[in-house]
Amino acid sequence: MHASPLGAPISLRLTQAATAFLLALLAACSSTPTRDGPEAKPPSGLDKTPDAQPRVEPIRSGGPNKPYTVNGRSYTPVTTDKPMAEKGLASWYGRKFHGRPTASGEPYDMYAMSAAHKTMPLPSYARVRNPANGREVIVRVNDRGPFHADRVIDLSYTAALRLGVLNGVAPVEVERLTHEQIRSGAWKADGPPEAAEPVATARTDGSDRAEPVAPGFWVQLGAFRQRDGAEQFQRQVAGELDWLSPRLAVIGEPQLFRLQAGPYGSRGEATDAAARIREALKLVPVVVERR
Numbered sequence: 001m002h003a004s005p006l007g008a009p010i011s012l013r014l015t016q017a018a019t020a021f022l023l024a025l026l027a028a029c030s031s032t033p034t035r036d037g038p039e040a041k042p043p044s045g046l047d048k049t050p051d052a053q054p055r056v057e058p059i060r061s062g063g064p065n066k067p068y069t070v071n072g073r074s075y076t077p078v079t080t081d082k083p084m085a086e087k088g089l090a091s092w093y094g095r096k097f098h099g100r101p102t103a104s105g106e107p108y109d110m111y112a113m114s115a116a117h118k119t120m121p122l123p124s125y126a127r128v129r130n131p132a133n134g135r136e137v138i139v140r141v142n143d144r145g146p147f148h149a150d151r152v153i154d155l156s157y158t159a160a161l162r163l164g165v166l167n168g169v170a171p172v173e174v175e176r177l178t179h180e181q182i183r184s185g186a187w188k189a190d191g192p193p194e195a196a197e198p199v200a201t202a203r204t205d206g207s208d209r210a211e212p213v214a215p216g217f218w219v220q221l222g223a224f225r226q227r228d229g230a231e232q233f234q235r236q237v238a239g240e241l242d243w244l245s246p247r248l249a250v251i252g253e254p255q256l257f258r259l260q261a262g263p264y265g266s267r268g269e270a271t272d273a274a275a276r277i278r279e280a281l282k283l284v285p286v287v288v289e290r291r
Contacts, residue, residue, distance in 0.1 A: 043111060046158045051138035052113040054125035054182045055214050055263075058248050060238050064103040064122040070147050077119045084120060084176035088152030089169040090128065092160035093145075102143035105242035109156070116143035116154040120176055123246050127187070128153060129173040130163045137162050138177075138187075142246070213251055213290055216263025217270035219277060220286045223258045230257040241280055244273070263290070 059065065065077045078084065098110045104122045108114070115126065124141040139159050146154040153174050160166050181187040221237060224230040230250045237259070238245040247261040261277070264270040267287060274285040 042157070046111060046161055049111070049113060049158050049162065052125060052140040054138065054140075054177050054187055056179045056182050056249065057123045057246050058234060058238070058250070059121045059124075060235070060245060062235075063238060063242065063245065064105070064144070068144070070144075073147070075118050075144075078121045080121070081179045082176075083178050085174065086152050087171065087173050089148075089150050090130075090153050090155055090160070090163070090165055090172040090174075091146050091148070091151050091169045092155040092157055092165065094157045104142040104246060106142055106246065108143065111158050112156055113137060113139050113159050113162075114143070114156045115139040115141050115159060116145035117141050117152070117174075118144060118147070125177045125182065125187075126153070127175045127177065128155065128159070128163060129175075130165060131171060131173060133164050135163050141176075213249075214263045215290050216265060217267050218260040218262030218264070218288050218290060219270050219274045220288055221259045221261065221277065221281075221283065223256055225256065227252065227257045230259045234259050237281065241277070244277065247273075260288070 059079055059081060061079045065079050067074060067076045069075070093108075093116070094110045097108045099107050102108050102114075102116070115128070117124070117126070120126065120141050122142055122144075125138060126141055127136060127138055129136045137159050139155065141153075143154070151169065153172065155163065155165070157166075163170075163172070165172070177187045222230070222233055224233070227250060234248050234250055238248055244261055247263075249260055249262070251258045251260055261273060262270065264273060267289070270287045274287055277283070277285045
């Protein structure tokens, strides 16, 4: 064994250096975040972000609702408008997926009130409650996950913030809102909306039953004498334009069924959407306003 100029054996100094390097590496790894997280400077006021506003959106039998397999396990999403309620753990996802496409084709926005579910029909709206503090939020479910056996829902960063579950997974109660609950307003904490609330209505069939249609600007793609024809065209359009699928709705009127996309907050937004539809489908859509 040879001594170094500093007096310590060379082999000993090498061993000490290697040990110091390994300890430094382990320390660095232990300080690296092991989960997804927020951006360095998230927007202010996220705790005051309003709930997602439920509206009736068509459920597709294919697209994001077709059976799929992840990590060797198969899932069969629900394709009917049925109530769903469950209890389990909630997790959340943030900047790692921010801006990337969700299962429904929409970009994930970690600052919106949204969530992912393994089998809930997309899109859906759900009430999520944290029993530990009594907080509740309404989220729009537009993605798939979380793929852990004990977790039932994956929340956006903002939804998790409002529920008080940012520190990790936490027990929650999840309830899917049905179309009937949304139409009647029964999903609201204070019950159905007051009669004075403006709601445009359209018949769903030849009966006296009326279906609420959200006010705003809509893009009409076609009108049919039979609902089957409108729904078949809806499926065709949804299959070709994933980005438009969540906005498509068949609106029934006496002796006529209209396929429209909306609502849009302004005529300009609706006009822009109509231009994209015209370019993609080679048809002439019409912008209409519902009050």
